[in-house]
Amino acid sequence: MVIRMTEELCRKLYYLSFSNEKVTGTVIAQIIETFNQAMALKKTVVCLKSSDCHQIVASSGHDEIMENIRQEGFRYSINNYRGKEIGELYVVPWENTCFSLSEEKMLNALINQLAGLLERLVPPEADACLFEEVDRYKQLLTIDKLTGVYNRYQFEETMDKIEREKHYPVSLVFVDVDGLKIINDYLGHKYGDMALKETALLLKKAFRENDLVARVGGDEFAILLPFTQRKIAEMRCKSLTEALKLYNKENNIPPLSFSVGVATTSGLETIREIFHLADLEMYKQKQKNLLKYGNFLRSRCLSISTEVGTTLQHQCLL
Numbered sequence: 001m002v003i004r005m006t007e008e009l010c011r012k013l014y015y016l017s018f019s020n021e022k023v024t025g026t027v028i029a030q031i032i033e034t035f036n037q038a039m040a041l042k043k044t045v046v047c048l049k050s051s052d053c054h055q056i057v058a059s060s061g062h063d064e065i066m067e068n069i070r071q072e073g074f075r076y077s078i079n080n081y082r083g084k085e086i087g088e089l090y091v092v093p094w095e096n097t098c099f100s101l102s103e104e105k106m107l108n109a110l111i112n113q114l115a116g117l118l119e120r121l122v123p124p125e126a127d128a129c130l131f132e133e134v135d136r137y138k139q140l141l142t143i144d145k146l147t148g149v150y151n152r153y154q155f156e157e158t159m160d161k162i163e164r165e166k167h168y169p170v171s172l173v174f175v176d177v178d179g180l181k182i183i184n185d186y187l188g189h190k191y192g193d194m195a196l197k198e199t200a201l202l203l204k205k206a207f208r209e210n211d212l213v214a215r216v217g218g219d220e221f222a223i224l225l226p227f228t229q230r231k232i233a234e235m236r237c238k239s240l241t242e243a244l245k246l247y248n249k250e251n252n253i254p255p256l257s258f259s260v261g262v263a264t265t266s267g268l269e270t271i272r273e274i275f276h277l278a279d280l281e282m283y284k285q286k287q288k289n290l291l292k293y294g295n296f297l298r299s300r301c302l303s304i305s306t307e308v309g310t311t312l313q314h315q316c317l318l
Helices: 007-016 021-038 063-072 101-121 125-142 152-165 180-187 189-206 230-250 271-317
Strands: 041-049 054-061 074-079 085-093 170-177 212-215 220-225 258-265
Touching: 021 041, 021 054, 021 101, 041 101, 054 085, 074 101, 085 101, 125 152, 152 212, 152 220, 152 271, 170 189, 170 230, 170 271, 180 189, 180 271, 189 212, 189 220, 189 230, 220 230, 220 271, 230 258, 258 271
Parallel strands: none
Antiparallel strands: 041 054, 041 085, 074 085, 170 220, 170 258, 212 220
């Protein structure tokens, strides 16, 4: 891709950056229009990040790819001088190719320019405190307090959103912690809670940043994988198995075992339907795991319980 930036366009971008802050939105629109033309891009979009959504400030180019901008475009984070993300820049070239070094420099210059302009659109400090308070309550509403992953409410909200936006194919992984009741009965709920926390850490390690990990029941977790074929989801499950083996080898207190189910839809079934399919697949594996690992888990928990009890008695004598 060849840059078509002329001296006149460079000058226009420069003067626009010093325009009156009262018309910041208009200025950004003009800059994006100029940049899209200068770089010969298919689409350029700037978004302002708020407490609960991303608001489009300006866009230029072909409107028909607007719905797929996140999928087709390159995303760049726009941060203020404190390093906080305040916006996003999406650019879509005509050809499916990477940008050259000189083009990347132009993009970085634009991002720096947009950072100062978007800062003008961010609410004043007093309002920012209000947004932080809203974020805190939003976190309480969407995050599972024990494990730190998303809760059932946020999982279902995201499930519906992905369905509306048709991010197909969508895969769903259902994970159940085997023998949590055995851990609770033999070692106490402290170790049962520890098992759930360790499970959440292993899931976040095995799955990708864009995959949504949630605790959807007492000992049940579910992972949503948008734009993901079943084969890729199964590869993530293999990564989970490897991480689980390493955990049990290095630090198996409490010992962990998972039952896993996977299902995928390309749009023919709803995500809620594949949720139940993955649940059924998980349940079948759970029946096998209880027969295979049930006695071992009881034996291991009893051994740990004895070790812990002996240690506590020794500490009391000291």
